[in-house]
Amino acid sequence: MTDKIKPGVTEIADHLYRITIPMPFRLEHVSVYALFEGRDISLFDTGGNFPGTFPVFEGLLKEIGGSVRDVRQIFLTHYHADHCGIAGLIKEQSRGTIFMSEIDFDTIRSFEQEELRLQRFTAFCTEQGLNQKTVKMIAGLFKTFKGITAPFQADTFLKDGDDMTVDGKIVKVLATPGHTRGHCSFFLAEEGILIGGDHILPHITPNLSPDLLSPAFRPLKSFMDSLEKIRKLPVRKVYPAHGPSFPDLHARVDEIKVHHSERKTLALNALKDRPKTTAEVSVNIFGNGLPEFDKLLALNETYVHLVELEDESTIRRYREGEKFLFALA
Numbered sequence: 001m002t003d004k005i006k007p008g009v010t011e012i013a014d015h016l017y018r019i020t021i022p023m024p025f026r027l028e029h030v031s032v033y034a035l036f037e038g039r040d041i042s043l044f045d046t047g048g049n050f051p052g053t054f055p056v057f058e059g060l061l062k063e064i065g066g067s068v069r070d071v072r073q074i075f076l077t078h079y080h081a082d083h084c085g086i087a088g089l090i091k092e093q094s095r096g097t098i099f100m101s102e103i104d105f106d107t108i109r110s111f112e113q114e115e116l117r118l119q120r121f122t123a124f125c126t127e128q129g130l131n132q133k134t135v136k137m138i139a140g141l142f143k144t145f146k147g148i149t150a151p152f153q154a155d156t157f158l159k160d161g162d163d164m165t166v167d168g169k170i171v172k173v174l175a176t177p178g179h180t181r182g183h184c185s186f187f188l189a190e191e192g193i194l195i196g197g198d199h200i201l202p203h204i205t206p207n208l209s210p211d212l213l214s215p216a217f218r219p220l221k222s223f224m225d226s227l228e229k230i231r232k233l234p235v236r237k238v239y240p241a242h243g244p245s246f247p248d249l250h251a252r253v254d255e256i257k258v259h260h261s262e263r264k265t266l267a268l269n270a271l272k273d274r275p276k277t278t279a280e281v282s283v284n285i286f287g288n289g290l291p292e293f294d295k296l297l298a299l300n301e302t303y304v305h306l307v308e309l310e311d312e313s314t315i316r317r318y319r320e321g322e323k324f325l326f327a328l329a
């Protein structure tokens with residue numbers, strides 16, 4: 001699939017619109033969804049709080065006869081800034097109710113303890129053998145990222161299996177942990193529409209990272225389980241946050257499974273000559289030339305695969321000084 005998606009508004013079902021907002025960064029845009037019930041609007045995700053995003057969002061909403069003041073409910077798939085960045089600003093004007101998972105809201109709250117967050121991050125990266133220059137550079141970026149989510153309080157926590165009715169349509173809440181521990185997707189049963197956030201994307205796989213607040217969380221296993229879960233639904237079309245919609249959920253799930261199984265093999269093969277840190281395995285898989293921030297994404301991706309190999313007892317880890325090494329079992 002190579003079709004591109006452009007900023008703008010598209011009606012995808014009766015009273016349901018996709019609003020695609022431009023975004024800096026490689027992802028280029030994020031799609032949010034607006035369901036109208038008369039004048040009242042329910043939003044699924046909001047876009048990031050980047051300079052200029054809010055007026056663009058307002059303008060696009062206006063094109064379909066909507067106003068920010070008429071937003072009654074905001075459903076958030078997860079805590080990442082490109083999804084919930086302007087939720088607080090919308091709520092300020094509309095007094096709408098913000099729904100998200102308790103897990104992801106707790107993650108947002110945990111960012112208030114900046115020092116602790118930094119400590120956890122530095123400890124993890126050091127244990128996994130990431131070089132200190134990269135760690136410091138990325139730690140500095142955390143501060144820059146802060147402003148792209150306007151502060152907000154969640155009003156209601158989403159629960160797996162909850163059914164909501166909006167505009168006479170049944171919207172089912174699905175916990176789909178993986179990309180984040182509290183990620184939720186929304187299924188419009190009658191329409192067969194899955195609003196999947198970052199859970200399942202057409203062209204890329206969502207980044208999988210360890211959850212430093214919950215070290216026992218297994219992102220890759222959870223992600224795979226969540227894919228199996230949505231696969232059982234009668235989905236006719238997936239509407240993701242990034243990239244175009246796509247009809248064949250099953251085919252995409254299969255592709256993603258193959259992708260991660262291949263990556264797991266690459267991680268295993270990287271350990272055949274000697275024990276290595278996650279950072280070393282990551283260089284074997286992704287090469288040496290990545291930009292600094294991508295080195296962290298690659299490290300995280302690698303780590304979540306190593307965790308699964310460890311769980312299968314194919315490999316083991318041991319500590320050497322301040323680092324962990326992974327070795328064939």
Ligand SMILES: [Zn+2]
Binds near residue numbers: 078080179198
């Ligand atoms: Zn995300």
